[in-house]
Amino acid sequence: MTVRVAVVGAGIIGLATAWALERRGFACLVFEQGAPGGGQSAGESRIFRHAHEDPRQSELATRARSGWNEWEEEFGSPLISDDGALVIGQGGVERLKNYSRITGAEVSELGPEDLAEALPILASFEGPAMIDPGAGAIRSRLTLANLISAAGLNLVPEKVESVTSRPGGGVSIATSFGLREFDAAVVSAGAGTLGLASTAGLDLPIETRAHVRLTAPLKEPDTPPRLACVQDSSGAFGEAAAYGSPLRGNREYAVGLSTTTALDPEGGGMAELDRIALRTRAYISKALPGLDLSGAVPFQRWVTELPWSPDGLAIWQSGDSYFIAGHNLFKLAPVLGKVLAESVSEGRVPEGFRPEDRLGDPRMGAAESAPAS
Ligand SMILES: Cc1cc2nc3c(=O)[nH]c(=O)nc-3n(C[C@H](O)[C@H](O)[C@H](O)COP(=O)(O)OP(=O)(O)OC[C@H]3O[C@@H](n4cnc5c(N)ncnc54)[C@H](O)[C@@H]3O)c2cc1C
Structure with a gap:
């Protein structure tokens, strides 16, 4: 039956x-x-990353990566970019090293020149940085x-x-x-x-929380050959944690602060969304000078989190x-x-x-x- x-x-x-x-x-x-x-789930681009604070989730993400490979075969199109995902700052680097230790996956440390090649829109950064080459930008709309x-x-x-x-x-x-x-x-x-x-x-x-992301075009008219995702826990650019991921075609880049915000939409909380968008703009101007802020467009959604x-x-x-x-x-x-x-x-x-x-x-x-x- x-x-x-x-x-x-x-x-x-x-x-x-x-x-x-x-x-x-x-x-x-x-x-x-x-x-x-x-x-x-709306909007183009999500980060696929392996490394998580909870090692069980790093293992789950490894299983998910095989699932993405299956979908790519079934649907006949690449669904994750092959430009990798960067972590900059000590917290992210430690997480990526842990993931590599648990799974044996290859990850590499990057110097300032490698960083500029992997993400040419990034401001110069001297701190610790690593790349997970098996991670990348999910072509979410596709x-x-x-x-x-x-x-x-x-x-x-x-x-x-x-x-x-x-x-x-x-x-x-x-x-x-x-x-x-x-x-x-x-x-x-x-x-x-x-x-x-x-x-x-x-x-x-x-917990239903708000998340704001800005999408901005690249200043450089020529499409860069590589545009990695980034997770920034360095604090070097005025925010404790932020992320960015390229849109399909590498002409635009989506940027958000990693934290979400508890809001009361009926209690005037919506003004907080504008403040988050302003903080994100300030972050972009320091961290990602290769983006054209005048063309930045905000995108807001309610997201659902669990307390742990x-x-x-x-x-x-x-x-x-x-x-x-x-x-x-x-x-x-x-x-x-x-x-x-x-x-x-x-x-x-x-x-x-x-x-x-x-x-x-x-x-x-x-x-x-x-x-x-
Ligand atoms: C800006 C942004 C950036 C993100 N970045 C990442 C990232 O980089 N990597 C990552 O892994 N995740 C990321 N996420 C989170 C990820 O997108 C979500 O966890 C995921 O999309 C949730 O999918 P879902 O199917 O559970 O929920 P949804 O996409 O919200 O789908 C639920 C659907 O149910 C429908 N629905 C609700 N109630 C009813 C009802 N009563 N009857 C019928 N239909 C109903 C809704 O209309 C909706 O279409 C991000 C989220 C946002 C907003």
Whole structure:
């Protein structure tokens, strides 16, 4: 008998899950209240990086990289740039060294000249710097377009109001168009997951926060042959942590401060978004003088974080429904889609992804990776 699965949310995670479910022979409907890929997954360019504070996530990112390679083959297009990702500053360098120690992957230290070659728009920087050549910029729009066309026939343009377990098994999905029944459901609704989880009786510790990014064109009219991503923890340019990633074509670069901000949109908190955009402009003027600030365009989205880490993620289960939440999930999408498909197929969330595992919490990760005494 065909197992019918409802996926709620057509962001990168819902689409990756639908793709993984279809490949396992499940029949999926993907419910989306707005434009597919228009939530946290919107906008061109995301950083794919291996190194994380929690060693378990560095291993997961390594699995995700293989998943990206599979997608590149399946969709017939390169989805991650091959220009690598830089870290500048001691914190990032230590993280990258740890990743290399755990996985044996090759990473290299860079001097000022190598840095200028890898990221010609960067101001001169004398401090510690390294590059992860297997990391790079995710072509996020192309990825979404490929997955949307793969899931195209099964997209339902409806807002889901509730996700409830049926007595005896299965799930009822209520939309404004009525009630539908499924054998299982995966809820990957981004900022909508908190409310939908409450209809299933779950109280998830999701914090909805704001993130602002600016995209600016390069000053130099000639396209540089290389444009790496960067994560800056040096503090040398007036911000404790910032990141940048090139857009497809290497004519524009997206830059953000690494922290997200708690805001009360109804309580005048929106003015804070302008202040973050101003700080980001000031950072760009110091750190990335190769960008033309006069053409910079801001991009703002609500993102969802878990309390134990900015990279935290978990999957909650209620009956035959699975709810995923976390931040910085784009790079992990191919593997998270498979993990959610496995949850449906096995009837339980695999170990390591449950809330009690606190994936992303460096203390839990270090404790688990420590050799037994
Ligand atoms: C500016 C920015 C930069 C980022 N940079 C990186 C990065 O460099 N690397 C990285 O890995 N990650 C990054 N992230 C985070 C990453 O983009 C997100 O973690 C990821 O896109 C989340 O995908 P999602 O599918 O879970 O959520 P979403 O993309 O938000 O998708 C959820 C979907 O569910 C729909 N929905 C909600 N409620 C309902 C409902 N009731 N019924 C039907 N549909 C519903 C929404 O409309 C939405 O389309 C960044 C995020 C932003 C905003």
